[in-house]
Amino acid sequence: MLQRLYDWTMALSARKSAEIWLAVIAFVESSVFLVPADVLFLPMALARPERAWRYALVATIFSVLGGIAGWWIGSFAFDAIAVPILDFWGKLDTFNELKSGITFETILLMLVTSGFAHLPPIKVVTILSGAVHVNIWLFIVAALITRGARFFLLAWLLRRYGESIRHFIEKQLGKIAMIGAVVLIALFAGYKLLLAH
Template sequence: MLRRLYDWTMSLAARRSAEVWLAIIAFVESSIFLVPADVLFVPMAIARPQRAWRYALVATIFSVLGGIAGWYLGHYAYESVAKPILEFYGKLEAFERLKTSVGYETLVLLLVTSGLAHLPPIKVVTILAGAVNIDLALFIVSAIIARGARFFLLAWLLRRYGESIRHFIEKRLGLLAGVVAGVLIVLFVGYRLVM
């Protein structure tokens, strides 16, 4: 099923309505969808490098809006909507552990790491942020920074290196983003120990 979903998402890049689909995928990815917007963003930016910055902006805006929707799901509709979504994706147990074990500062860090590297998945963190009542303004600012950094970095890489970097991005960008997220976590833990 996941492979078919991935293939369908990739097929959207060739359509005339690709930019609309990018906005839709970026929106739903941040709250309920399994496939990241990068799957559509990368082939679109390679096919039309002159529009890579525009695509990054569209993906960022709609990803943040989707994150806000996820925040509202967690805050106002956890039991009736968010919980069944998390159960469907097999993320409910991890979500419940996070909900009981993370503090406010840790959750803000998770917002940044999930926005950059999907660690943990962005949909889990957006719903969690709403469920534990993270300040919505802080949530929006962190989402703009993290998601914007991800999409604009991808746009820069694709404009600079084009098709030759596509396979690198598809295979190793998650790992690199994970390393960056890991460094952020280590810096945060170091900061907490010193303070």
């Protein structure tokens, strides 16, 4: 099923309405959808590099709006909407583990790691933010910075290096980001441990 969703999302990049689809995918990725907006963003920015910054802006804005929707679901409709969504994608156990002892610092860390390495998926972070009642304005600012950093970094790489960087972005950048995310999480855990002693 995931492969079919991925293929369908990729096919959208060739349509005239691709920019609208980018906004839709960026929005729903942050609240209910599993396939990241990058799948649509990369081929669009490669096909029209002069619009890469514009696409990054669209993806950032709608990703943050989707994040606000995820926050709202977590805050006001957790049992009715969030539980079935998380259960459908097999993320309910992950969510429940994350929820215990969460702080704004932890949410900020997860927004960074999710933004750069999809760890954990952004929808989990946004719903979790609402469920533990993180201040909405702090959440919006953090989401703007972290999601914007990802899309504008991708836009810069694609404009500077073009098609030659695509394989690196699709295969290697994810691994590097994952390693960076793990290091960041380890540093944060070490910091919290030091504070506890």
